Amino acid sequence: xxxxxxEPEALAGFGRYAGSATLIxxxxxxxxxxxxxxxxxxxSFAGVRLAPGTLYEALARLQAQGLIExxxxxxxxxxxxxxxxxxxxLRAHLDTQRRVADLGLRRLARQWGTT
Amino acid sequence: xxxxxxxxxxxxxxxxxxxxRARYGxxxxxxxxxxxxxxxxxxxxxxxxxxxxxxARIAGAGLGGCSxxxxxxxxxxxxxxxxxxxxxxxxxxxxxxSQLTIxxxxxxxxxxxxxxxxxxLSAAMLAFTVLAAAAAAPVMxxxxxxxxxxxxxxxxxxxxxxxAGVAVMFVGARHFGxxxxxxxxxxxxxxxxxxxxxxxxxxxxxxxxxxxxxxxAALAAFPAAELAWMAVSPVAxxxxxxxxxxxxxxxxxxxxxxxxxxxxxxxxxxxxxxxLSGCCAWLIDGGPGPRNLFHAGAxxxxxxxxxxxxLAVAQQAVRQALRSGVTPAxx
Numbered sequence: 001x002x003x004x005x006x007e008p009e010a011l012a013g014f015g016r017y018a019g020s021a022t023l024i025x026x027x028x029x030x031x032x033x034x035x036x037x038x039x040x041x042x043x044s045f046a047g048v049r050l051a052p053g054t055l056y057e058a059l060a061r062l063q064a065q066g067l068i069e070x071x072x073x074x075x076x077x078x079x080x081x082x083x084x085x086x087x088x089x090l091r092a093h094l095d096t097q098r099r100v101a102d103l104g105l106r107r108l109a110r111q112w113g114t115t
Numbered sequence: 116x117x118x119x120x121x122x123x124x125x126x127x128x129x130x131x132x133x134x135x136r137a138r139y140g141x142x143x144x145x146x147x148x149x150x151x152x153x154x155x156x157x158x159x160x161x162x163x164x165x166x167x168x169x170x171a172r173i174a175g176a177g178l179g180g181c182s183x184x185x186x187x188x189x190x191x192x193x194x195x196x197x198x199x200x201x202x203x204x205x206x207x208x209x210x211x212x213s214q215l216t217i218x219x220x221x222x223x224x225x226x227x228x229x230x231x232x233x234x235x236l237s238a239a240m241l242a243f244t245v246l247a248a249a250a251a252a253p254v255m256x257x258x259x260x261x262x263x264x265x266x267x268x269x270x271x272x273x274x275x276x277x278x279a280g281v282a283v284m285f286v287g288a289r290h291f292g293x294x295x296x297x298x299x300x301x302x303x304x305x306x307x308x309x310x311x312x313x314x315x316x317x318x319x320x321x322x323x324x325x326x327x328x329x330x331x332a333a334l335a336a337f338p339a340a341e342l343a344w345m346a347v348s349p350v351a352x353x354x355x356x357x358x359x360x361x362x363x364x365x366x367x368x369x370x371x372x373x374x375x376x377x378x379x380x381x382x383x384x385x386x387x388x389x390x391l392s393g394c395c396a397w398l399i400d401g402g403p404g405p406r407n408l409f410h411a412g413a414x415x416x417x418x419x420x421x422x423x424x425x426l427a428v429a430q431q432a433v434r435q436a437l438r439s440g441v442t443p444a445x446x
Contacts, residue, residue, distance in 0.1 A: 035146035051160055052146050053167025056139055061181045076141040 020058040025090040032081035120151040130168025132175045190373045193436035195360040197380045200429035202356040207418040210321035212236045216314040218408035228400035229409050235393030242386045250379045253372045261366050276358030283351035292319035323349045326414040380433045387426045394419050
């Protein structure tokens, strides 16, 4: 995947890291965060605690793809922020996810009722 | 007493390679300290950091994943991994091939599988020699150019290692190759696929690949000089491979040379498949042959298994190098 790619499948190129990549991008969508702040935020909104190795593996990949960028470190903690390309990729990815979720919910409602 | 979080974080960080630590070390340590303070005992965290560190090392070796290196450095890393795998493959392969060719000098094989295998192995060995020479020439040229441009200090250690290793291997293999009946220099060592001297040289160079290591009593009966050579030759070989790998990494090969080396790497992988196929044909259907000269032992089966692993890793290195897509504008 080249830098600047914004197709919905962009995150699919992350393979098994797609889940953690989505969570990180979603967390950074509200502003820059360092590693520990990312972990806590993701835990609060998704109920998933990303282990340190997994988190940094995903951060390295996202940075290499130009979806996030590192800011100046503060007390040895380096915050990361979403890039414009990262924001576009996240939006496209979440739109696809929403379409899938809406479709699944509609079909469930038709076949199994609304409760 | 439990170690302080900072100390435990420092221990965990050691799983990662130096380049990764230089880039992410401080911030990752801070995250680990916070995590350890919050959850003092966590096997999943330790396992996750170990896995992440190993993955980063695999990526650093140019074998996959997300590397911190740029295009050409990444390809150089892949080529170094390929060279190391090829060296392991060739070391074990030469040991098997030289034993079989020496056997043929005593008596021709009576099984078709062994004959076919030996032809395949010999053709592959010839191809490996040509490929190694073709691969070494531009690297040596680039290294010489770097040295003449004032990078001699940076390349001195790897070149010294390589030169010392090659010298020891050449002198030792020549010495021990000429001292064994049925090998080079012997009057009746004139039949077979390859000249006796070549087979003897390879046999002596790979003398350490031996089942005798599992039989200390038999090993103790060996002449002291031969035992010393069995211990020294793998170290010399490691010096050659390690020195060459360091030289490739430090020389900063241009993109054109990298592309050329990748093509040779593809050819080397094909020849490894040919060699391993011949080896398997002999192991499966060869039989012991006349006077047990072509008997396949446990050491041969173990060597073939290691060669298969080396081939798989070499193929992954080539795939990764091709994926890196070094373009003329890269350097």
